[in-house]
Amino acid sequence: MKQLYPTIKFIIQSIIVGLAIGFLIVFIKPEILNNKQNILSIPPTTTSYANAVHKISPSVVSIYANGEISRNMRSKPDVRGFSTLIPQTVTQQYLGSGVVMTSDGYIVTNFHVIKNATKIIVSLWDNSLLEANLIGSDSVTDIAVLKIEAINLTPAIFADSDSTQTGDIVLAIGNPYGLSQSVSLGIVSAKGRSGLSVSTIENFIQTDAAINEGNSGGALINTMGNVVGINTATFKRNGAQGINFAIPSNATKLIMQQILDNGKVLRGWLGVYLYTPQLFYRARISKPENGVVVYTTFKKTPALDSGLQHNDIITHINDIVVTDEQHYYELIARTQPGETIEISGFNQGKAFVKKIQTIERPTDIN
Numbered sequence: 001m002k003q004l005y006p007t008i009k010f011i012i013q014s015i016i017v018g019l020a021i022g023f024l025i026v027f028i029k030p031e032i033l034n035n036k037q038n039i040l041s042i043p044p045t046t047t048s049y050a051n052a053v054h055k056i057s058p059s060v061v062s063i064y065a066n067g068e069i070s071r072n073m074r075s076k077p078d079v080r081g082f083s084t085l086i087p088q089t090v091t092q093q094y095l096g097s098g099v100v101m102t103s104d105g106y107i108v109t110n111f112h113v114i115k116n117a118t119k120i121i122v123s124l125w126d127n128s129l130l131e132a133n134l135i136g137s138d139s140v141t142d143i144a145v146l147k148i149e150a151i152n153l154t155p156a157i158f159a160d161s162d163s164t165q166t167g168d169i170v171l172a173i174g175n176p177y178g179l180s181q182s183v184s185l186g187i188v189s190a191k192g193r194s195g196l197s198v199s200t201i202e203n204f205i206q207t208d209a210a211i212n213e214g215n216s217g218g219a220l221i222n223t224m225g226n227v228v229g230i231n232t233a234t235f236k237r238n239g240a241q242g243i244n245f246a247i248p249s250n251a252t253k254l255i256m257q258q259i260l261d262n263g264k265v266l267r268g269w270l271g272v273y274l275y276t277p278q279l280f281y282r283a284r285i286s287k288p289e290n291g292v293v294v295y296t297t298f299k300k301t302p303a304l305d306s307g308l309q310h311n312d313i314i315t316h317i318n319d320i321v322v323t324d325e326q327h328y329y330e331l332i333a334r335t336q337p338g339e340t341i342e343i344s345g346f347n348q349g350k351a352f353v354k355k356i357q358t359i360e361r362p363t364d365i366n
Contacts, residue, residue, distance in 0.1 A: 049171060053183055055225030058100075059156035060218055062123040062175035063109055063132075063146075065094040067116030092116065097174035097218030098146065099156050099227060101256060105148040108256050109217030110232050111137045114144050122148050125181065136259035140201050140267070140333070140361075141247060142232055143255045156219060159226035161248035164188055164205065172209040172231050172244070174218025184210035186242070188228075193245060201333055202326060203251065205229045208242035220246040268335030268358030271301020272308060274325045291315035291345060292328045306343075306356045314345040333361065 096113030100106075107122065114120055120132040130148040137144035168188045176182050186209030193204040207220060211231045220229035229246030258265045275293040280286070287293070294312040297303040308314075314322055317331045318341055335341055337360035344353045 049169075049183075049185070049223055052171065052221060052223050052225035053173070056156060056173055056219055056221050056227070057181060058125050058154035060125065060173045060181060061098045061100060061107060062178075062180060062214075063094075063096040063098050063113055063217060064121045064123065065096070065114050065117035066119045067092050067094060067114075068118055095175065095178055095214040096216045097214065097231070098122065099217070099219045099230065100153050101145075102155050103151065103153045105150040105153060106135070106256075106260070107132065107146040107148065108230060108252060109144050109146060110230070111139050111142045111144045113217050114146070115139075120146060122146065123175075123180075124150075124153075127180075136263050138255050138259065138265045139363075140265065141251065141255055143230070143247065143252060143259075145256055145259045157226045158249040158253055159222055159224070159228050161205065161228050161250045164191065164222070164228045164248075166190055168228075169223050170207055170209055170228060171221050171223075172207070172211050172215060172218060172246075173221060174211070174215035174231060176210075176212035176214040178214060186210070186244075189243070201330055203248060203330060204232070204245035205248055207244050207246060209244065210242075211244035211246075266337055267333040267361040268337055268339055268341070269301075269361035270306075270308075270332055270356060270358060271298035271303040272314075273298065274328065276325070288313055288315075291322050292325050302356045302359060306354050308343075308354070309347070312345060312347050312352075314343055316342075316344040318342055332358065337361075 094113055094115075094117060096109055098107040098109035098113075101108050114134060114137070117134070120134065122130050122132045124130070130150060132146040132148045135145040135147050166188050170186055170188055172184045172186070173181060186207045188205060189208050190206040193202065193206045205220065205228065207229075209220065211218075211234050215231045216233070218231045219227045220231050222228050227249050229248050230252050231244070231246050233245045235243035235245070255265055272294055273296045275283070275285075275287070275295045277287075279295055280293075285293075291313045294303075294308055294310060294314065296310060297308055314328065316322060317328070320331060322328050322331065332341075335358050337358055340355055340357045342353060342355050344351070346352065
């Protein structure tokens, strides 16, 4: 027993010293007591977007369209070796996607998906097939509205695309290559993209989420499962990858509502044709830092009647600074036919202010 006493004494002393040191450390740094809680509060590293996909899936449809286009086909050479061009009608098939906007069957898609369609079939998420009627379209922004005879559909929830920021995570949902609903992941790469020659008025969301043939007209959603854009185009020049575009949700809603109300989109127009980069180069003049330069005005238009002329610089529309040609067309297109707007700028260095009444934009004007 006497031999064990020194050992027991040593253990007790070690325990007392350890407790003392521990008490001292906790007294100096009390946050250590919460260390376990902090470790447990670290979020998991694995993230799933299944809830967002599950939410939007009933609202995304596949679109199959048949259209007829005319082509000149060569006939067989005759005995003299000559052949002639014979016009023939060829059936073309189109593939795309759409987004359910109302529970009673209104669907938004891209205009180019149904541009030449004579018959449109919509496949719902449960694989049921319904024929669709075209309610109206807007080639200027590449939007079309379809209607199917259905009830109790699940309309998509549209987010405020103006609040979307570069760097936000987004998912593209659609029908690539006829594979039915597929999902791709990316981020918002940029906003306000234009000059792509996809449509006349361009203000696209750029994303690196994959958008392939058949995705056009499908949904670009945020991580909450709400639509921020309608997928519309892929940048394919020089082997580019991961450069895709969507029409913002706010613009989509406004255009669809006008189509439902008027059967078309009513836009203001002045009749001005502006300098393009090629025209600037040809004329050997520099593009102004702010504003746009008038190249010419169309006959019998408000622009001509107001005195706007070649080389006039337009800097403001209703006190809004005009940044470039695309911005000008967008600002004018926002106005309603018959609306009076104020334009200011310079003519040969002299400032001017003009009040001009817009007219309806012709459908055959690019």
